[in-house]
Amino acid sequence: MFVELNNLLNTTPDRAEQGKLTLLCDAKTDGSFLVHHFLSFYLKANCKVCFVALFQSFSHYNIVGQKLGVNLTVARERGQLVFLEGLKSAVDVFFQTQEEPHPLQFLREANAGNLKPLFEFVREALKPVDGGEARWTYPVLLVDDLSVLLSLGVGAVAVLDFIHYCRATVCWELKGNMVILVHDSGDVEDEENDILLNGVSHQSHLILRAEGLATGFCRDVHGQLRILWRRPSQPTAQRDQSLTYQYKIQDKSVSFFAKGMSPAVL
């Protein structure tokens, strides 16, 4: 959890808004530091977290998590974290003998239809348990990252339907939060990815967009972060709808500063 990012977003683990969808998007850079931030943020906020990790292994997230002060192994054993490790369980799809469909069942289907089994996995994971409600504050779904599903052959509309159902269940029914990472292919014309990115953008309440610098690689500034609040246009909130900061990723934290105000420059 990066305190500076919390300050920018005006939130803390104790008083986070509920029922919101946050879209993380990265273009020409790696935005995974945002995923690590939100994972540690919600674990510290004592939320029940379902993490659909299609991009990295559990040990990767665990190592980074430990640097940020959370232990994923302990959280998983306590039942706080439900971790779907896409890289490993993709193999299980082929060797399982169970009756019930695997979350990544679409991998076996010739024409990847829908992501209903994956949604049912999420719903089961975050379903409030009798007697266990008091333990966790509210449910959170994290997906890293959604673009992988497109690469695995699922259509953009099918992925949007999955997000729609997750939103209806997690954000609306259970009053929880969702955080989703989608890559922006940028200059490469990828129609499906554009539909996915714009579709999720239209459904989200907050968009955090990490971009590489237009001028190329720099040792002291790693990129810029655009924050876009998609709230109804009110006259009072006119000015601060969109903000841009530059950032530098350090070992255990990320420092943010105004454009052109890097400590290395001043």
Added chain:
Amino acid sequence: MLDSLLSLGGLVLLRDSVEWEGRSLLKALVKKSALCGEQVHILGCEVSEEEFREGFDSDINNRLVYHDFFRDPLNWSKTEEALPGGPLGALRAICKRTDPGPVTIALDSLSWLLLHLPCTTLCQALHAVSHQDSCPGDSSPVGKVSVLGLLHEELHGPGPVGALSSLAQTEVTLGGTKGQASAHILCRRPRQRPTDQTQWFSILPDFSLDLQEGPSVESQPCSDPHIPPVDPTTHLTFNLHLSKKEREARDSLILPFQFSSEKQQALLRPRPGQATSHIFYEPDAYDDLDQEDPDDDLDI
């Protein structure tokens, strides 16, 4: 213009983008027609009923009929409440109403419908709904039908967007600068020239529409009024303008390429001694002059 969008009837297309969301304008228009005493049907595919009704008072909420396609549009959860016939079935059911009087149908959003239904089916259904009141063979007296469609432009190619916009009576494209939302309204009236207009607006927390003056042209280039505009012509190392004296001196100067009659005369007049000049050429003893190829010695 923006507040009288629905008076024309037909299909009104609200085209929004990620940066300028159009749902609050849709809600403002819905509120307006509800206040006029119209029956308002909402086909909600993107937000929950609670979220859509949020911000309206009970008087308006009573006039809204929400058809919920948000909770379980594809029947994955297998709830019993799943509406038969899908969104278009609900649309047709609204059309078969018996009570006369104007009706507003809000589609939230057309994009969702367009992603899940063939474009032609959707266009035919919209055409049937929005032109229902002008059907000559219809015996039952039905009132004006307005259809409000929210369309997220980036999600669709030019084909479907073009098809929908040719179907629409009025198109509202949302945009803005510096936190100030604007609406570009293109209105097609039958047998009239289409009119287009840009209006600046903001939506108040109770979803009433507040029309505003656009940001004035002078203030646009300078975002902060406290910083005086810098004049780039001060502190120049050269003159941008000439004094009267300098201008006269410049005008009286004859440039070398200007051709005057004196110059012409000077060139035409034969100079003394010009006719008597000769070129003497005496070849060296070893010069091997070839008459047929005079450039032989150049070794090209």
